[in-house]
Amino acid sequence: MRLHVVDHPLVAHKLTTLRDARTDSPTFRRLADELVTLLAYEATRDVRTDPVEISTPVTTTTGVRLSHPRPMVVPILRAGLGMLEGMVRLLPTAEVGFLGMIRDEDTLQPSTYASRMPDDLSGRQVYALDPMLATGGTLVAGIQELISRGADDVTALCLLAAPEGVALMERELAGTPVTVVTASVDSRLDEHGFIVPGLGDAGDRMYGTAG
Numbered sequence: 292m293r294l295h296v297v298d299h300p301l302v303a304h305k306l307t308t309l310r311d312a313r314t315d316s317p318t319f320r321r322l323a324d325e326l327v328t329l330l331a332y333e334a335t336r337d338v339r340t341d342p343v344e345i346s347t348p349v350t351t352t353t354g355v356r357l358s359h360p361r362p363m364v365v366p367i368l369r370a371g372l373g374m375l376e377g378m379v380r381l382l383p384t385a386e387v388g389f390l391g392m393i394r395d396e397d398t399l400q401p402s403t404y405a406s407r408m409p410d411d412l413s414g415r416q417v418y419a420l421d422p423m424l425a426t427g428g429t430l431v432a433g434i435q436e437l438i439s440r441g442a443d444d445v446t447a448l449c450l451l452a453a454p455e456g457v458a459l460m461e462r463e464l465a466g467t468p469v470t471v472v473t474a475s476v477d478s479r480l481d482e483h484g485f486i487v488p489g490l491g492d493a494g495d496r497m498y499g500t501a502g
């Protein structure tokens with residue numbers, strides 16, 4: 292597994308406001324959207340392309356276009372849904388699948404309540420979206436599902452990661468073609484499995500709910 296922490300002052304600036312408990316839901320959604328687009332720029336560095344001949348008004352030249360099959364983007368509901376628009380802004384031709392997953396608040400174990408994507412992801416590059424990599428249980432299970440369907444290159448975009456989650460990913464997904472791109476690896480998890488300093492419950496802050 293590869294880990295890429297995007298070190299950029301604009302990312303740090305937006306992330307600071309995202310963390311701030313005073314930031315309201317509309318602002319939180321807008322900042323998450325903007326941050327994803329900045330992370331997506333790094334996360335798509337190895338997106339597959341093919342050469343293509345085109346004519347400019349002056350001459351012919353060789354450029355590139357995205358390869359087929361097209362990349363697949365998979366937000367992990369609920370909070371990952373808030374990252375979808377920011378991602379497909381950069382990859383408008385991507386296909387979109389969905390994974391609905393929830394972490395039990397007591398056991399911290401993830402379970403999957405919805406899955407809507409092709410059975411066969413052979414040869415596909417997949418971008419999984421989940422704002423929070425905390426214990427790592429959710430993302431490990433989600434990525435294992437993508438790999439079991441044949442995905443041969445998975446990049447997870449997370450706004451925040453905890454060292455514990457990164458370690459679990461490294462252990463459970465060793466030897467797999469997985470990259471994690473994040474804006475920050477924070478200090479630790481608290482006794483409830485929340486990232487510290489973190490930003491709280493991403494889904495609740497995004498959608499203005501509690502739970």
Ligand SMILES: O=P(O)(O)OC[C@H]1O[C@H](OP(=O)(O)OP(=O)(O)O)[C@H](O)[C@@H]1O
Nearest residue numbers: 369370393394423425426427428429494
């Ligand atoms: O790394 P983990 O310890 O598994 O925790 C991270 C997960 O927790 C949050 O989802 P949550 O279960 O709160 O669902 P939600 O997005 O519907 O709020 C978050 O969006 C991740 O999916």
Ligand SMILES: O=c1cc[nH]c(=O)[nH]1
Nearest residue numbers: 425485486491492493
């Ligand atoms: O800090 C955390 C951990 C898990 N899920 C969240 O939304 N936030």
Ligand SMILES: [Mg+2]
Nearest residue numbers: 492493494495
């Ligand atoms: Mg939640």
